Amino acid sequence: MKNKKTKPRIVKGFRDSLWEESLARRRMIEKIQEVYEKYGFLPIETPALEYVDVLGKFLPDSDTPEGSIFSFESEDEWIALRYDLTAPLSRLIAQNQDLPKPFRRYQVGKVWRMEKPGPGRFREFTQFDIDTIGSSSMLADCEVCAALVDSLLALGIGKKDFELRINNRKIVNSVLEAAGIELLNADGTSSDVATKVLRSIDKLDRLGINGVFELLTKGRKDASGAFIKGAELPESKANIIISFLESPRGSRSEVLNFLSEFTKKSTEGVTGVEELTEMDSLFRTMGYDEETIVFDPTVVRGMDYYTGPVFEANLTFEFKDEKGQNKDFGSIAGGGRYDDLIERFTGQKVPATGISIGVDRLLSALSFLNKNEKNLGDAPVVVTVMDKDKIGEYIKMTNELRDANIAAEIFLGSGGFNKQMKYADKRGAAIAVIAGSDEFEKDQVTIKDLMLGKELSENIQEREEWLKEQPSQVTVPRSDLLKTVKEIISRYRK
Amino acid sequence: MKNKKTKPRIVKGFRDSLWEESLARRRMIEKIQEVYEKYGFLPIETPALEYVDVLGKFLPDSDTPEGSIFSFESEDEWIALRYDLTAPLSRLIAQNQDLPKPFRRYQVGKVWRMEKPGPGRFREFTQFDIDTIGSSSMLADCEVCAALVDSLLALGIGKKDFELRINNRKIVNSVLEAAGIELLNADGTSSDVATKVLRSIDKLDRLGINGVFELLTKGRKDASGAFIKGAELPESKANIIISFLESPRGSRSEVLNFLSEFTKKSTEGVTGVEELTEMDSLFRTMGYDEETIVFDPTVVRGMDYYTGPVFEANLTFEFKDEKGQNKDFGSIAGGGRYDDLIERFTGQKVPATGISIGVDRLLSALSFLNKNEKNLGDAPVVVTVMDKDKIGEYIKMTNELRDANIAAEIFLGSGGFNKQMKYADKRGAAIAVIAGSDEFEKDQVTIKDLMLGKELSENIQEREEWLKEQPSQVTVPRSDLLKTVKEIISRYRK
Numbered sequence: 012m013k014n015k016k017t018k019p020r021i022v023k024g025f026r027d028s029l030w031e032e033s034l035a036r037r038r039m040i041e042k043i044q045e046v047y048e049k050y051g052f053l054p055i056e057t058p059a060l061e062y063v064d065v066l067g068k069f070l071p072d073s074d075t076p077e078g079s080i081f082s083f084e085s086e087d088e089w090i091a092l093r094y095d096l097t098a099p100l101s102r103l104i105a106q107n108q109d110l111p112k113p114f115r116r117y118q119v120g121k122v123w124r125m126e127k128p129g130p131g132r133f134r135e136f137t138q139f140d141i142d143t144i145g146s147s148s149m150l151a152d153c154e155v156c157a158a159l160v161d162s163l164l165a166l167g168i169g170k171k172d173f174e175l176r177i178n179n180r181k182i183v184n185s186v187l188e189a190a191g192i193e194l195l196n197a198d199g200t201s202s203d204v205a206t207k208v209l210r211s212i213d214k215l216d217r218l219g220i221n222g223v224f225e226l227l228t229k230g231r232k233d234a235s236g237a238f239i240k241g242a243e244l245p246e247s248k249a250n251i252i253i254s255f256l257e258s259p260r261g262s263r264s265e266v267l268n269f270l271s272e273f274t275k276k277s278t279e280g281v282t283g284v285e286e287l288t289e290m291d292s293l294f295r296t297m298g299y300d301e302e303t304i305v306f307d308p309t310v311v312r313g314m315d316y317y318t319g320p321v322f323e324a325n326l327t328f329e330f331k332d333e334k335g336q337n338k339d340f341g342s343i344a345g346g347g348r349y350d351d352l353i354e355r356f357t358g359q360k361v362p363a364t365g366i367s368i369g370v371d372r373l374l375s376a377l378s379f380l381n382k383n384e385k386n387l388g389d390a391p392v393v394v395t396v397m398d399k400d401k402i403g404e405y406i407k408m409t410n411e412l413r414d415a416n417i418a419a420e421i422f423l424g425s426g427g428f429n430k431q432m433k434y435a436d437k438r439g440a441a442i443a444v445i446a447g448s449d450e451f452e453k454d455q456v457t458i459k460d461l462m463l464g465k466e467l468s469e470n471i472q473e474r475e476e477w478l479k480e481q482p483s484q485v486t487v488p489r490s491d492l493l494k495t496v497k498e499i500i501s502r503y504r505k
Numbered sequence: 506m507k508n509k510k511t512k513p514r515i516v517k518g519f520r521d522s523l524w525e526e527s528l529a530r531r532r533m534i535e536k537i538q539e540v541y542e543k544y545g546f547l548p549i550e551t552p553a554l555e556y557v558d559v560l561g562k563f564l565p566d567s568d569t570p571e572g573s574i575f576s577f578e579s580e581d582e583w584i585a586l587r588y589d590l591t592a593p594l595s596r597l598i599a600q601n602q603d604l605p606k607p608f609r610r611y612q613v614g615k616v617w618r619m620e621k622p623g624p625g626r627f628r629e630f631t632q633f634d635i636d637t638i639g640s641s642s643m644l645a646d647c648e649v650c651a652a653l654v655d656s657l658l659a660l661g662i663g664k665k666d667f668e669l670r671i672n673n674r675k676i677v678n679s680v681l682e683a684a685g686i687e688l689l690n691a692d693g694t695s696s697d698v699a700t701k702v703l704r705s706i707d708k709l710d711r712l713g714i715n716g717v718f719e720l721l722t723k724g725r726k727d728a729s730g731a732f733i734k735g736a737e738l739p740e741s742k743a744n745i746i747i748s749f750l751e752s753p754r755g756s757r758s759e760v761l762n763f764l765s766e767f768t769k770k771s772t773e774g775v776t777g778v779e780e781l782t783e784m785d786s787l788f789r790t791m792g793y794d795e796e797t798i799v800f801d802p803t804v805v806r807g808m809d810y811y812t813g814p815v816f817e818a819n820l821t822f823e824f825k826d827e828k829g830q831n832k833d834f835g836s837i838a839g840g841g842r843y844d845d846l847i848e849r850f851t852g853q854k855v856p857a858t859g860i861s862i863g864v865d866r867l868l869s870a871l872s873f874l875n876k877n878e879k880n881l882g883d884a885p886v887v888v889t890v891m892d893k894d895k896i897g898e899y900i901k902m903t904n905e906l907r908d909a910n911i912a913a914e915i916f917l918g919s920g921g922f923n924k925q926m927k928y929a930d931k932r933g934a935a936i937a938v939i940a941g942s943d944e945f946e947k948d949q950v951t952i953k954d955l956m957l958g959k960e961l962s963e964n965i966q967e968r969e970e971w972l973k974e975q976p977s978q979v980t981v982p983r984s985d986l987l988k989t990v991k992e993i994i995s996r997y998r999k
Contacts, residue, residue: 054524065513419544423645
């Protein structure tokens with residue numbers, strides 16, 4: 012074990028989360044969970060690994076050389092880390108045909124994609140999905156949308172700061188049809204050109220209308236200078252798609268009017284508009300106005316398997332990145348109806364719809380909006396050790412606090428007062444408890460408010476007044492330890 | 506997509522969890538979290554994948570042909586799914602030397618081991634770890650033990666139903682030394698024979714003293730008839746170890762007396778006994794009696810890397826399996842001090858100690874003890890759809906319940922009353938809300954208590970009396986919907 016050193020390194024494209032982020036993520040997930048459970052969704056868990064053929068090839072970039080997934084051969088079968096939670100859900104549904112249906116489930120879990128790592132782009136991330144399986148009712152689609160909207164509101168995101176954009180794949184298909192693009196191959200699989208066109212449209216937010224036109228036709232150079240092949244459509248066909256994407260934005264009924272006119276020659280298009288119209292009416296009954304839920308013909312989503320309504324939630328505010336450039340958070344959730352996916356296994360259509368939150372992206376956004384709950388009082392109290400012989404006394408103080416449900420820790424390292432104070436500071440502790448020979452002699456204890464200094468440096472003009480009322484350190488009778496700690500915590504707890 | 510069907514199958518050795526189990530697991534984890542946070546442990550997360558050399562070879566069965574881990578080559582490096590949470594923690598500590606120390610963290614996460622799958626043995630399972638890094642104080646060891654004991658008590662496991670058994674690897678090493686077994690190879694790695702002996706001792710609970718003797722000497726046939734190679738010790742050496750394992754059980758101070766006599770010739774043994782003696786005294790100060798925390802010389806734990814105190818928590822009650830045979834749940838948590846593990850990376854000793862709960866095993870035990878919290882009232886209310894034209898009314902009823910924090914769902918499938926009742930039953934719903942033309946005409950709603958039938962069939966003699974007071978179905982004014990649902994829920998909520 013000792014002869015040669017191993018270099019401690021994390022796998023490329025992966026990262027650790029320390030306590031602040033982990034706590035914030037957990038609190039965020041708990042709030043979403045609460046909303047989803049109110050809607051009758053219940054949790055399930057599926058394994059990280061699945062057989063490769065069971066997962067299927069639905070990932071937007073699965074045409075890259077690596078196949079975009081972490082796969083390997085094990086005991087003569089190809090297995091892979093799941094790249095989303097929808098494929099495993101479909102497998103579970105197909106395997107357990109006696110589940111109550113419609114089946115509403117939620118699942119929070121890590122997924123893995125072997126994408127090019129970059130700043131803010133990781134190969135392991137968390138998704139939080141809700142899906143309803145076995146219902147073809149548009150109300151099922153509206154409910155997953157409503158549950159998402161309620162979750163974002165519950166997290167404190169303002170109505171003006173996000174919107175849920177909805178479209179319908181049947182409408183998009185009818186536009187492809189109008190442009191003379193074959194949707195399916197002879198064997199029923201999606202045609203390559205249709206897939207390429209959909210994925211080009213999906214990049215509208217990022218590339219703008221000219222970028223999409225390039226992708227639909229001859230291809231384009233990306234920011235790194237690499238050439239991305241186009242779908243090679245003739246310009247006339249590409250223009251039909253572009254004119255659809257340039258549809259005027261407006262109220263839900265204005266968009267419905269536009270779409271109804273645009274698709275009136277296609278049976279599939281008409282059905283798509285009917286579905287959207289029904290959703291509009293249901294949303295009104297449910298109380299979701301045009302501010303949060305909009306209809307947007309440019310939404311398509313990257314996955315091949317959508318068959319009806321598609322959803323995408325976006326944060327609508329901009330922020331400046333480290334280089335001072337305006338950026339937006341983009342899509343933080345997306346989904347849609349996928350009535351054919353389970354048929355892969357069973358041969359029978361099982362209608363299904365759902366929405367998936369990108370947990371890590373949403374967490375960054377909350378942290379930007381300062382909406383992450385962070386109770387100062389939750390950081391532990393550090394009970395310092397001034398006299399090793401009195402360890403029993405320090406243990407008693409610690410236990411007293413813990414018994415009152417206050418997170419407390421006794422200093423377990425070595426080193427004197429300064430080192431212990433430095434530790435408490437690094438640790439983010441709110442309070443230090445100090446007892447040395449003076450205190451023990453007089454049966455007292457000193458309690459130091461560690462947040463005060465920080466608070467004061469932020470509001471420097473109020474410093475003197477504050478200090479008069481709230482000294483940063485008090486020495487009290489030993490029997491007042493708990494009472495005093497509680498008082499200090501209550502100052503900071505929101 | 507439609508031409509050939511894929512067989513829906515789960516990877517061998519893996520499993521899904523449906524909602525009852527997932528909810529129970531989450532509630533269990535939340536309770537443990539609460540205790541651990543009170544002790545000042547804070548959460549971190551590390552990736553599922555790590556470089557193989559970073560993980561190191563510490564798994565008890567890593568001498569099996571597959572290497573016991575899921576590993577594969579990716580972008581010219583060997584990576585693997587983590588087999589525990591300790592190796593990644595060591596990597597994280599070595600990589601982030603500026604973390605506050607002593608560093609207390611907890612981590613809940615899946616780990617993967619490529620063991621032979623079997624009934625109740627899975628290749629993916631959840632561990633819940635706490636560790637304190639950077640403290641050589643025995644109080645750090647005592648605190649992880651105390652936090653574990655408090656967690657088990659918080660989960661409702663009775664004091665008589667578990668014990669935490671503690672030993673010290675320094676003492677075990679001194680016994681191996683007395684038996685003339687080399688502990689280390691010339692390069693400082695653990696010797697093969699020492700590893701074999703430790704792992705043989707670790708199987709005492711399962712194999713009994715004769716089984717261990719066989720493993721220490723010539724080997725033995727296991728239940729399946731396969732021959733397990735022994736450590737090939739001469740009987741005289743094996744007998745020294747056996748006489749140590751046959752030490753009398755007794756109070757902590759009795760065990761300390763025995764150990765002190767047994768190890769008095771070894772410096773390392775004497776230090777081990779001193780450490781145990783200090784832990785005994787600290788446990789007494791902290792208020793942990795001999796009923797829950799015992800000293801047991803037969804505890805060694807399977808991992809190579811322990812250097813001091815080792816811990817193992819066992820459930821002490823037996824149960825009958827499906828074949829009517831007495832079984833015990835065995836070890837549900839284990840750990841110890843590993844002062845040399847981080848040195849692999851840094852070249853410097855970083856003292857560390859921790860304990861890991863086997864979450865799935867503990868969950869089975871809780872479910873056996875009937876300690877899993879299960880609030881009937883948490884199962885959603887199903888709002889049935891009797892008249893599609895009144896969907897707006899059903900949506901309003903559902904919203905009314907959800908707004909009052911009651912999980913409620915509108916029936917999204919197709920089918921009449923009977924099919925909807927069957928659904929509600931399968932779903933485990935507590936209440937069904939019914940409104941047809943009769944109810945709408947009179948501005949009423951019918952509320953059906955679905956748990957009552959089940960309750961009654963269990964207490965059949967009280968049926969009539971119960972029915973008089975608590976009819977299983979009531980029709981009330983529409984405005985009393987919420988009030989009535991709340992009343993029924995309060996009947997069942999514990």
